[in-house]
Each structure stands twice: as structure tokens, then as C-alpha cells.
Amino acid sequence: MKSSVYDHKKIEEKWLKIFSSKLPSPLDGEGTPVNTGEGEARDKLYLLFAFPYPSGSGLHVGHVESKTALDILARYYRMNGKDVFFPVGWDAFGLPAENYAIKTGIHPAETTKNAINTFKRQIKRIGISYDWEREIAASHPGYYKWTQWLFLQLHKKGLAYQAMGSVNWCPSCQTVLANEQVVDGHCERCDTEVIQKEMKQWYFKITDYAEVLMSGLEQVDWPKPTVQQQLSWIGKKTGININYQVLGLKNDGEKEIITCFTTRPDTNFGATFIVLGPEHKLVSKILDQVQNDKKTEISKYIEIARNKKEIERLAEGKKKTGIFTGLYCDHPETGKKLPLFISDFVLGNVGTGAVVGVPGHDVRDFEFAQFANRELGEKVEIIRVVVASDGDKSPITRVEQVQEEEGTMVNSGFLDGLDIHEATQKIMDYYEKEGYGDRVVNYKLRDWLISRQRYWGAPIPIVYDPEGKAHPVKEEHLPWKLPDDVDFKPTGESPLRSSKELQERTEKLYGKGWTPEYDTMDTFVCSSWYYLRFTDPRNEKEFASKENLQKWMPVDFYMIGPEHIVLHLLYSRFFTKFLREEGYLDFDEPFLKMRHQGMILGPNGKKMSKSKGNVISPDDIVEKFGADTLRIYEMFMGPIEADKPWSTSAVAGIYRFLGRIHNLTISTSKSEILNSKIGLQRKLHQTIKKVSQDIPKLKFNTAIATMMEFVNVWEKASKDAVETRNGVSQNTLFVTSIRDFIKLLAPFAPFLAEELNFIVEARLITSVRDKNAVSIHDQDWPKWDEKLAQEEEITIPVQVNGKLRDQLVVETRHSVSQDEILQKAKKLPKIQKWLEGKKIIKEIYVPGKIINFVVK
């Protein structure tokens, strides 16, 4: 058996050449549209991997994991006769390339192109069977033309709009950020502290879609926590806006009104004050009408509050600050005078920016009431209006007593005795009837801010007339090209301002004095519709033809990192719903089934990072052990969704496994028939069954374990076979069956499987050879025979009082009655020992599974 060695390099290089020559021509080539359009119903399967950003550092082992997982599915389903759609493309716009350009002066287009080429080489090397003919790149004008078109469609419908507002600004990236890109007050990309800035920016009105974005989640097969997270990001809250009249403040003779949003109107009899956020629009009116010394006091507080950074506010913890305005509001029901404060614990962009204080039943309100009583010298009452199940009715004087749970109403007039939920409905009905307020639904979701003051992105297709009014770029002028003559250096202004070409182009097309929009779009705009473009990547007339969309969409399976849950997935779903409304799509949700791959950690169990020096390079592993070993190892590490640490010694184990298969195939194929006392054929059918069932469930680790078991049996059998060369029995394995095993291996180890297929084919006589199929990857997936997979005998554990005491071996050929089995079990010597002198009070037999005697 020592005759040959598994030479991964030779094998993989040989087949890589042959695979590559079969691959369609790649990237920039203006390949012809792949519209085969036969129209008949096919069994299509769209497999999608998250739009990858081609970073300069190349492929890492994490990419290998998720790409391999999808590739296994692709190859498996192809062998099962499905029409598999498995495209690839690049999220090629983005900050890293631009930041690199600022540092080195090398144009982002160039670095991006190089990075893409590196990725492609690496991906091909590990044998991912993408459909390269459909390759796309977001930075290609043929692509971003349609990103811009999409902007124009949204603009037409008023869903792309420009507004002034306080925005998140990253001083290091010199750009604004979407809410979703601010993590703990820091820039998601560079971790610099984000500041607030007033700017005129472009927004997409995603909030119009809040409801459908929620309801759509009911029809997708996504991990539950992901659905949950999206829901909480959208953050739907139902409640009521209650109007309070401000006493002594006039608005053209009318009473001035403050509207407060609350989800707990049931506690409204406990309301004893009102607080405005410093950003509230009424603040300036108050300043106009109060006396001078009060005025300076208030302006001073607001000045401080506004200049406070997000971080400072958080760092202060829950410590309350604020100021009394000297004004009071009127409680519509209790008639109490509610003192009006201004405090920065009330956020301008939440609810109505004003809050009614119920200090007995909200910790923040309680803290503020204490602060007001102690430091502002303004008396604020704390009233209990809810009693919890513990029956505690005592006055609320300490923060631990603040009661936010369920309970029964007290001190609340007509609500007394009601459960809080009943009370909530009753008082909302009442307030609405009396005109004190209106039921409302609020969302945490904000509109999507898409302007970026950066260069390397799709230009926003807008031009301004000499008066400064915005006009959409005409569709015939798309793609509205990104100019080349720009200065990358960040100045706080958009780099496109420095382009002469863009300015000239605008004036030439639209007239003297016209100016272009200088901002580019957030790259998330580009990456939120790419899966549609894949269906028709070279179409110059539409973003994708209806036929092609119909043929391939929606995506059947999406593999994407858990980091994209709120951003990319929400935006993509928004676009899909918009395009559906516009009649371009006929489905609701773009991604039917989705799973997240886990992270591959360094050997020390920590996240891989260059600074920690625990980065494993896939190139090194491929060099040393081959792509097949790398693929199988990563699939064998554990469940695909779990985070798993790397182990280099375990990789060597996989290499041994493949080497064994290689050597066994070579020696077995010499003798056509393999006899053995061991049930090799049975094992094969069991293996086919298990692997076929595991792959669709993404349980690649156990599928591989099963194949390993088979190889262990096969190895034993091949040794055995030397002694029992003659006689054909049930335990005979034909060489054709070995090919069945190679087929199982093919999705996991495409190179080795092809080589082994080649070896086996060459040794087979023509009559057995499958004439149509040359490549193992074009052959049909093997079928298992339930009868052949069946064990000859089964072992049934026998328990006494739930403890395992012995085992009963039963032949499966003839059926035995339950009584017989129990009698046999009782006669087992070990069992007799345990039954001796005891009384059997219960006998349990779960067919084929277990026997249990309960004794006393």
C-alpha cells in the first residue's frame, strides 16, 4: 500500500488548469448577456454570499469557511440536478481604498483592481465554483449607473430628499455617518469619536417602510435572533401624544402647547412635571418671553448641554442636570400645575423631544424629581399610582421603590382598581375623546442618511441650478461618472469639489452657473441591490430584465456574517419593497433563507488580528496541505454558525484522512472487487444516506465524520480482503461503489475527487464506465438503498431502574414480538442479578431503542 503518496500539489495544480480552462472569461470583458431564457419551469437554486469588500490583505480563513460552505451546497445541488445560480462580485467602493490613496497617492481604482485580482486568484485556487461570467464590481460605471438610477427612482417618489439636520460626523474620516454606522459614539470604521454637526444632507425615507419591514420578517427563514434584532432596531412603540397647555406662554393669542409621547399613559395621574430636551423648538420661544436673569440662566444651560459630546453625556452616567423655566403646564385631567424644566436627559430625536414626568414609576423621572427638589428648589411631588402584586402601597421615597412593573391602579380617579393594561386603553380612549391627545405609533428607525463627503463612491446624481435648487441628473446622462481629476486629501469638504471635469460637465449639460452635487453615496447603497444585478449583469437598458429576475430571484440561501444584520439586510429589504411597489419585482422578500457563518479565531481562541500575531494565512495552508485539506478542515471544525479556534495540528489530521482515501482508492481499483467480512457495502449505503441528509442541513462537520468512519471501515476491509480473496458475498464492494464514495467527497474536496475519479475510470472496463460524465462534478449524486443500509443486528440497551445494566443483541431479519424481547432481556445473566429478589412493577420497551425494568 506504500506504492503511492498523496501529492496534493501535483493533483491540485493539474486539475486547477483543467477547471480554469472551463471557466468563462472574467471581469472587465464586456461579456455577452447570459440570457438563455428557455422559460420553462426549472428547479433553480440561488446561492449567495455576502458582497465581499476586496481588501488589500486578501482572502483570510474566515472567507474560506463561508465560501466553501456555499460551494459544497452548489456542487451538491448540481449533482442532484438543480439549476444552481452561484454568482460572485465585489463591493468595490469604500473607505479603505480611499484612505490608502490618501496615504500613498495611488488611485483607489488601481488598488481595488489589484485587490480583486488577488481575491480571484485565491478563490479559484481553493476551488470555489462561482459563475465568473456574471462577475460584477460596484465601482464599474456599468454597475453604478443603476445605483444612480435607483436613487433617481426614489427621488421621483419623494423618497430621496435633502434635509438640514444634526448629523453624525467622523472627524477622522471627514464624513458623515448613518446612525447604524455609529457604534458606542464612535465611528464604526476608524473608532474615532463621532461629533454632531448641522449639515444639509441626502436621506432615503426608509421610515415609510417600517411596517412592511417588520411584517415581511414573518415569511423568511432566518435565525430567530436576527429577526429579533431587526425588530428591535426598527423599534416600534405604540402610545399616545398628550398635549399640555403651557400656562403664561402665548402664541399669537393661542395657548402654547407641549406634546409629550408616552407608552404608559396609565400612570398619567402620577404626572407631576414636564421636561423639554434642549433641542426642543419651544425653547427659543421660552427664551423670548422670560425675564432677563432667567433668560441668561437658561441659555447658559442650553449652551452647555448642546456642546456636550455624546461621550460626555454617557460618561456622566445617569446623573441628572437641568433648569427650571419658571413656567407651568396644565394637567388636563388632574388640573395640577406641572412645573416645566429643560434637561438633556430628554433626547431631541426621540418621541416628541418632550417628556411628561411620572417620578413614581420611571427611574429617570424619579432621579430628575430628586434633582429638582434638591438642587433647583422646585417642589416636585412623587405619587404612587400603581401597586404591584406584592401589595406594597407605601410612598415612593427611594429609587429602589420606583415601580415600573405590572400592577393595579391606585390614586387614579376613574382608573382605580384596573390592571395597568386595561387602564392604558381606557385613558387613551378618554384622552382621545376629550381631545387631550392622539394615539400614535413611534419607531426608533430613522431615515437613512446616504451622503458621504468622500471620493470613492457612486456620485449622487443631482445638479443645482444657479439659484441652488436641486434637480435630478437626467437618466440619459447616466452613468453620472465619478471624475478622475480630484485631490483625495481630506479637507472636510467633498473631494469632488476639486474636479474641474465634473464642473465643466455639469455646465455643459445643464447650463452656465449650474453646479454638481459633490457628495457620493454611502457604499451600503451599492451593496443593497447587487443580488438583483447578478441576474442580468451586462444589461445596459435595465438594472435587470424582468425575465431574468423572475427566473432567479429571490435568493434561496444567503450566507452572511452576523455583522450585517441591521445595516445591509434592512437596506436591501427596503430597496426590494420599493422596487416591488414600482412594479419591477414580484416578490416581497429578497432573501428567503439565511444563515450566519461563525468567526474563525486564532489558535489562542482570540479574534485573529495582525497586531496579535495570530493570523492564519490560507495561502500557507494551501501550499503545505492543499486546498482540499483546507476546505475539509474548515468544514470539520464545528458547526458553521459557531465561532471556532484554529488548530494547525488538526489540519494535519485531515491531510492524513485524504491521503488514506487516495491510497485506498489506488490499491482497491486494482482488484475490481473487494471482499471482506466486514459489512463494507452496508457502511457505504449508511454513509451515502447520512452525507446526503447532512449537506442540506449544513451539517458539514458530521458529514465529514461519517466519511471518516467509512474510510476506517474501508481500510480494515482492504486488509481483510487479502485473506478472503474468493467468494462474492453481501460484504463485497465493487469498484463502481468506490466511485459512489468519491462522489460524496466531491463537493468537499473537488480536486482530489476529480483525480480519484480519473484513476477509477481508467481502470474500469468500458461497459461500466459512465459515457456521458467525464468530470466527477458532472455526475449524478449517488442514491442509497434503505435495505442495504440496514444493520443485520441491533443492540438494545437494557436498563434496570433507568441505569444501564446490559445489552441485548437482536437480529433484524425476523421480527420478534415485544414479549419475546422482554423475556430474552430478563434472561440476560447481568439483568437476572439485578432483578433477583425484586419485584418488577413496570416493563418498558421502546422498539429498537431501549428496555427498562422498574423494580422495587
Add this chain to the structure above:
RNA sequence: GCCGAAGUGGCGGAACUGGUAGACGCGCACGGCUUAGAACCGUGUGGAGCAAUCCAUGGAGGUUCGAGUCCUCUCUUCGGCACCA
């Protein structure tokens, strides 16, 4: 604080709707082959005990003939959200 996920040998992990806990791999130990090593092959490997047996799935209870799996409480770790009214 709120929401969510996960805790199983020395390690990665198996265990379908409750039915032999530890499949498979790594590591380790002993043996073979070798001048030696590497590689490879064989055997063993949860813990305690000579053994019968007992103890073991983060911890404490419970349901059940039977619990890693179901229920209650609790601890730890990791993700997400967070002064959201």
C-alpha cells in the same frame, strides 16, 4: 438595565421529535517500523476503584420508568441595544 445566544473529556466537537453521553478528529500513552528522528501503522484513552461498581454534560431543585435534551431558580461567558419616555 433590557433583548438574544452559549456552557459536554486535556482540546475542537457528536448525541434525530426525552432513550447506551463523549461519534469523528486533535492531543497524549504504550508498542511496531527505523542506526536515530520525521512520516507511517497498531492498541489504549472522561474521572475514581484490583474489582463489583460508583461519579460525571456550569450550579441547585423539579417533571419522568428514563433528562445534555423539558420546567423553575441561579452562576459564568459572548453578542446586540441602551437616559428610547
